[in-house]
Amino acid sequence: MNTDLSKHRSPQAIVAHSIASDVRFRTVFEEGVVVRQRAAEVLVLNTVGIRILELVAQKRSVGEIVDDLSAEFDATKDQLRNDVSAFIGELVAAGVLEVRAAPPLGNEELSQP
Amino acid sequence: MNYGQIKQRALVEDQLLSALVELTYRCNLDCYFCYNDLSLKGRALSVEQYKSFFDDLEQMGVMNLILSGGEPLSHPDFFAIGAYARARNFMVRIKSNGHALRGEIARRVADEIDPFMIDTSLHGGIASTHDRQTRVPGSFERLLKNIAEWRSLGLKVKINCTLTRWNEHEVEQIFEIADRLQCQLQIDPEVTPRDDGDIEPLDISPTQEGIRGLYEFQAQRAREFAFEGPAAPQPATIGRQDADLMKAAPAGPTQQRKHCGAGSTGIAIDPFGDVFPCVQWRRSIGNLHERSIIDIWKDRSELDEIRRTTAEAAVLIDGEGDRGQYMSFCPGLAHTRSGDPLKIYDSSRRRGAIILEAYQGLSGASKVESSELADRKSEAGRRLPVL
Numbered sequence: 001m002n003t004d005l006s007k008h009r010s011p012q013a014i015v016a017h018s019i020a021s022d023v024r025f026r027t028v029f030e031e032g033v034v035v036r037q038r039a040a041e042v043l044v045l046n047t048v049g050i051r052i053l054e055l056v057a058q059k060r061s062v063g064e065i066v067d068d069l070s071a072e073f074d075a076t077k078d079q080l081r082n083d084v085s086a087f088i089g090e091l092v093a094a095g096v097l098e099v100r101a102a103p104p105l106g107n108e109e110l111s112q113p
Numbered sequence: 114m115n116y117g118q119i120k121q122r123a124l125v126e127d128q129l130l131s132a133l134v135e136l137t138y139r140c141n142l143d144c145y146f147c148y149n150d151l152s153l154k155g156r157a158l159s160v161e162q163y164k165s166f167f168d169d170l171e172q173m174g175v176m177n178l179i180l181s182g183g184e185p186l187s188h189p190d191f192f193a194i195g196a197y198a199r200a201r202n203f204m205v206r207i208k209s210n211g212h213a214l215r216g217e218i219a220r221r222v223a224d225e226i227d228p229f230m231i232d233t234s235l236h237g238g239i240a241s242t243h244d245r246q247t248r249v250p251g252s253f254e255r256l257l258k259n260i261a262e263w264r265s266l267g268l269k270v271k272i273n274c275t276l277t278r279w280n281e282h283e284v285e286q287i288f289e290i291a292d293r294l295q296c297q298l299q300i301d302p303e304v305t306p307r308d309d310g311d312i313e314p315l316d317i318s319p320t321q322e323g324i325r326g327l328y329e330f331q332a333q334r335a336r337e338f339a340f341e342g343p344a345a346p347q348p349a350t351i352g353r354q355d356a357d358l359m360k361a362a363p364a365g366p367t368q369q370r371k372h373c374g375a376g377s378t379g380i381a382i383d384p385f386g387d388v389f390p391c392v393q394w395r396r397s398i399g400n401l402h403e404r405s406i407i408d409i410w411k412d413r414s415e416l417d418e419i420r421r422t423t424a425e426a427a428v429l430i431d432g433e434g435d436r437g438q439y440m441s442f443c444p445g446l447a448h449t450r451s452g453d454p455l456k457i458y459d460s461s462r463r464r465g466a467i468i469l470e471a472y473q474g475l476s477g478a479s480k481v482e483s484s485e486l487a488d489r490k491s492e493a494g495r496r497l498p499v500l
Contacts, residue, residue: 028130
């Protein structure tokens with residue numbers, strides 16, 4: 001399954017992701033400990049990964065996340081755009097994130113992880 | 114770091130991971146061996162204090178929150194407290210006797226608290242044994258019916274059972290129940306004194322033959338159900354310390370190696386705000402009416418002694434040789450029994466020897482529980498490819 005959403009459209013148009021309802025997470029020693037309760041599975045994310053999760057929890061769009069990260073980390077928006085989109089796709093595939101609502105332009109591939 | 118390394122580091126660096134919260138000592142059952150000190154009086158924490166406490170725990174990085182009692186559902190604000198814990202993104206476990214957890218209440222627990230797991234207690238493999246312990250007729254049948262209902266709601270369930278002289282002949286039936294209901298099962302062979310030091314419950318401690326029978330049966334199951342060669346059950350834990358997913362892993366060979374996470378990765382709080390190193394170790398390290406948990410945690414005067422003791426306990430158990438790993442020695446229980454957290458009690462040594470013998474010929478380190486047949490899960494720290 002192709003989860004790299006950036007290949008299909010501008011990330012700014014991809015608005016809506018949310019944390020899956022069974023997911024809990026904390027930052028411990030600057031690592032992100034993410035638990036999928038239903039699967040009883042633990043994922044460990046690095047500093048940037050957990051920051052993205054926090055921003056998703058704040059209902060930030062991919063475009064806004066890119067903007068936020070570019071201010072916080074030494075990376076260009078172009079670099080970040082691809083990485084963030086790919087990473088969010090990974091989290092969707094892993095069941096950590098859900099697609100929250102249809103994007104403005106409508107596109108069937110975005111309705112599924 | 115993977116998750117195991119995080120837990121290891123947490124133990125060494127005293128990173129709190131888990132808090133067990135005794136909301137109330139009220140209970141709708143009347144278990145003969147209940148360890149709660151029902152004579153304790155004090156000013157109960159308010160809902161607002163619980164909320165503030167949970168805010169602090171979240172800020173400290175704690176994810177694992179265990180709502181216990183007494184019977185936690187008998188707290189008048191149980192749902193408000195539980196829902197707030199859910200909103201603060203805690204992984205909540207509810208330790209309930211299960212008697213009232215049915216129908217609308219069960220549905221609300223699933224919907225409003227969405228716990229990681231329900232921990233409940235089964236006291237026998239047949240009704241007469243269970244009900245003899247709870248002293249409430251019909252409690253066995255009601256519990257089994259309720260567990261089935263929780264499972265139908267998608268709730269994970271762990272059955273805890275304390276082996277006693279009354280139920281030690283029913284181990285096979287207890288496993289059958291857990292298998293049938295697709296629950297995890299942990300049978301702990303240690304009956305503990307009451308928290309006020311009363312040793313009356315020890316009258317129903319299991320016999321040596323009963324303990325041997327339990328571990329031989331578990332070893333047999335391990336042989337039968339191991340998918341990739343025989344797997345030896347891990348040393349049993351003291352049942353009241355369980356918080357599996359966030360429990361600190363045994364520490365490696367460092368100068369700060371500790372025997373357990375009491376006062377390092379875990380704490381317990383009674384209904385009146387007293388904070389303890391663990392649920393078994395009733396030595397107050399502060400009170401939430403007086404100071405926040407953040408301040409209590411910063412003030413190391415009490416905690417450092419607890420932590421030094423757990424490090425000394427690790428050395429002590431090393432000296433017990435091969436059986437040491439199976440002794441499930443608990444400094445808190447030693448403290449309750451004798452006032453000395455480093456005094457090894459006889460039942461611990463006996464258990465270590467029995468288990469070591471029962472597990473002869475097994476290898477590996479993963480405990481085979483009945484739950485694994487129905488719900489093989491992984492808590493290995495997987496790392497997603499990240500930026």
